[in-house]
Amino acid sequence: MMNELSKVETDGESAIEPDPVIAWGSDVAASLLRALDVPYIALNPGASYRGLHDSLVNHLGNENPQMLMCLHEEHAVAIAHGYAKAAGKPMAVALHANVGVMHATMAIFNAWCDRVPMLLLGATGPMDAAKRRPWIDWLHTAQDQAALIRPFIKWDDQPASVVAIPESLLRGWQIAQTSPCGPVYVCFDAELQEQELREPVKLPDVTRYAPPAPTAPNAAAISAAANMLRSAKAPLLLFGRGARTREVMDLRLALAEHVNGRMLSDLKSGTMVPSDHHLHVGVPFNKLTPEAKDALKQADLIVSFGSVDLGGIIRMAFGGEEPAVKIIHAGDDVHLHNGWGKEHCALPPVDIGMLCNADAAVSALVAELEAKVVTTKPDLSRAPVTAAPELKDGKLTMEHVAHALASKTDGQPVTFATLPRGWPGAAFPNREPLEYLGKDGGGGIGSGPGLAIGAALAHRGTDRLSISVIGDGDCLMGINALWTAAKYNIPALIVVANNNAYLNDVLHQDSVAVQRDRNRENRWVGQAIDGPVPDIAAMARAQGVEAAGPVHTADELDTALSLGVETIKSGQPFLVDVRISLEDGRLQSQRGK
Structure with a gap:
């Protein structure tokens, strides 16, 4: 029991x-x-x-x-x-x-x-x-x-x-x-x-x-993969889906450090390895960053462990050309590919395929290579890697939110159930397995509040702070999920990065307008969440959740997050509505026209 x-x-x-x-x-x-x-x-x-x-x-x-x-x-x-x-x-x-x-x-x-x-x-x-x-x-x-x-x-x-x-x-x-x-x-x-x-x-x-243990990799495939890793001068390790435990994270790090392999991790999967480890390339990606593309192109061996879209990653890095570099992939996701949906993504070229649980492959390679496993302790310091930016035109950005949260959670275990597009990973490195749980899977807007409450429920009664940063569109679609958090005293801190727009779609409409040489100023039509602007803090209070906002200044943000952290420590949910800039000069200059 x-x-x-x-x-x-x-x-x-x-x-x-x-x-x-x-x-x-x-x-x-x-x-x-x-x-x-x-x-x-x-x-x-x-x-x-x-x-x-x-x-x-x-x-x-x-x-x-x-x-x-x-x-x-x-x-x-x-x-x-x-x-x-x-x-x-x-x-x-x-x-x-x-x-x-x-x-x-x-x-x-x-x-x-x-x-x-x-x-x-x-x-x-x-x-x-x-x-x-x-x-x-x-x-x-x-x-x-x-x-x-x-x-x-x-x-x-x-x-x-x-x-x-x-x-x-x-x-x-x-x-x-x-x-x-x-x-x-x-x-x-x-x-x-x-x-x-x-x-x-x-x-x-x-x-x-009871469910069976995850499938183990083929011994011959492990031996061949280990030999390729021994010979590689610049291996690159891609970490996708896997267990969120310290034990497995230590195995991943042991493998990377033993072969001196650079690491890439995916925002869709959450924290599989520390994002500020010296072997980690840049910040975890959603779409490949230029730095990540260069790392893939410079690698003489690519090893994928449970990558969500290995084929797409390869295409983003190498274009339409099939890469000459050898590729190893471990994963068992193919067992669920049924053809109705296309969430299996692009078919990747693979030289050694291991049809097994990705973490089992990591463990087997560590044993085969006799890599030294060091039990690491969580680093809960929250000193930001980058300095907090100056306010531009008096408007808060996602970086201000990240820096403020780092300050308020210094020395404490944190779980981010959700993070939005544009989250500045360098300002708040993820170091623990449970520090970030990854994206929602299917891109279904409206899931954010429920995911936040579920994660907070799992950690209720512990010293772990459960925080979710979500967009205003996501929050508004799922706002009455907050009632459940209020009814059952589930201590979720929900920070709404509120730009009064479906910004992802604004960017898409901007791209289409540029491609078709049409009026880019019209990208806001049917996208802006204003006229009237929803009062999200009031909507949270209507569900029984204490809330602050709208927050417009750095001082207001500091006060609101302090109150929010103290509230969830007391066992109650809290919401902060933060009005942020659009973080894009081209779009911001046209806002409201």
């Missing part, structure tokens, strides 16, 4: 005198969730799973798992997404019938693209038409409900009897956590949930159904 710190404390959320007898179909499902030590189940209430809801409350007492009520299914999934990335283990989500699945679709796609484990529990109206209530049960019954999301989940099932429920849940829990990870979906017939048991259903020993 989980420890007390992992349980959310809130008034009125614990059931009184739960019934311990497993008497109904949904009691079997709920009991399995407890046996699997599922900590939380995020949900928006729905009649299709009213049986399961009753079992969670009146059979389990709303503990292990505890329900986290959300105002939208998309937020429930996003919270589970953020939790899994920060905790290193999944939680559950309940989705109401077909309509709940439709609401959750974008967030499920994000989790799929991010390869995050998650147990999605759905429900449908009675499959026996004679048992359906008029109108509403017919609307909420689907012949194949999982078809709505099957292209971007790992596995699904709809058990047809109560005795089939345990195996369905065990298999789903196992598959979700088997590398490469991903969400799974188990749908319960409403009639099955509400079926009274005529005889006991024996629950299996769940320890015998």
Whole structure:
């Protein structure tokens, strides 16, 4: 069972005198969730799973798992997404019938693209038409409900009897956590949930159904890769998806230091190696920086460990030409490539391919090369590498936010659940495995608040500060996720980098206008979030979250972030709305015309 710190404390959320007898179909499902030590189940209430809801409350007492009520299914999934990335283990989500699945679709796609484990529990109206209530049960019954999301989940099932429920849940829990990870979906017939048991259903020993260890690399491939590394004069190591643990980070560093290999890391994957290590090239990239391109071109061997888009990286560095340099790639993501989506990205040229877990390949190479592994201690100093910039035209920038956060968190462990486009990585180096969790996977705007809350939930009760810097568009799409943070006292600090625009799309429209020799001043049409400007701090307060803003000056920023850090230390969420400049002179000069 989980420890007390992992349980959310809130008034009125614990059931009184739960019934311990497993008497109904949904009691079997709920009991399995407890046996699997599922900590939380995020949900928006729905009649299709009213049986399961009753079992969670009146059979389990709303503990292990505890329900986290959300105002939208998309937020429930996003919270589970953020939790899994920060905790290193999944939680559950309940989705109401077909309509709940439709609401959750974008967030499920994000989790799929991010390869995050998650147990999605759905429900449908009675499959026996004679048992359906008029109108509403017919609307909420689907012949194949999982078809709505099957292209971007790992596995699904709809058990047809109560005795089939345990195996369905065990298999789903196992598959979700088997590398490469991903969400799974188990749908319960409403009639099955509400079926009274005529005889006991024996629950299996769940320890015998644990997910298998990640696949190990082929010994011959490891030997060949090690020989190439021994011979290389300028190897380059690319780090993509991997475990967020100190042990594995130390293995990555041991390999890089042993072969004197320069390192590149990807913002999409989060902190895999320290971004200010002497072998790390520049800052972690989203798109390759000129410095990263040069490093790739100068390398005489490229070794990729779980790169999200190795083919795209190669194309960005070498153009349309196939590079002469030898390339090694370790990863098992190909197991999830199904063709519906193209998140597998470009097909890379690879000379040695290892179909295995990327971290397992790192470990095997360290052993083969007899590299010395040094256990490192976290460096929690926050002295910025660069000096804080002067205010330009009296406007704050993302660098001011980074420097202020560095000052407020000096000496403390921090997790950034999200960071926006344009984050100045040099001003706030990421050194710890959990310091930055990476992007949302599928690029689904609106996920930021939920991801922030999920990560903060995972670290609740510890000394780790959970902070998220998100754009105003992302925040506005997911603003009522904040209600869940307020209800359950989840200490997330959300800093909104607010430029009153969908800036990414402004940049795209600017590029199109230049390409077509059209009026660039029109790039703002349909992109600016103003006239009126939303009051994000007021919207946060309306959800029950304390907030500051809009913040316009350095002094206001300092005060707001000080209050924000102190608030989350006290166990409460906080939001800071920071009005920042557009950080682009060409665009800023035309703003508002």
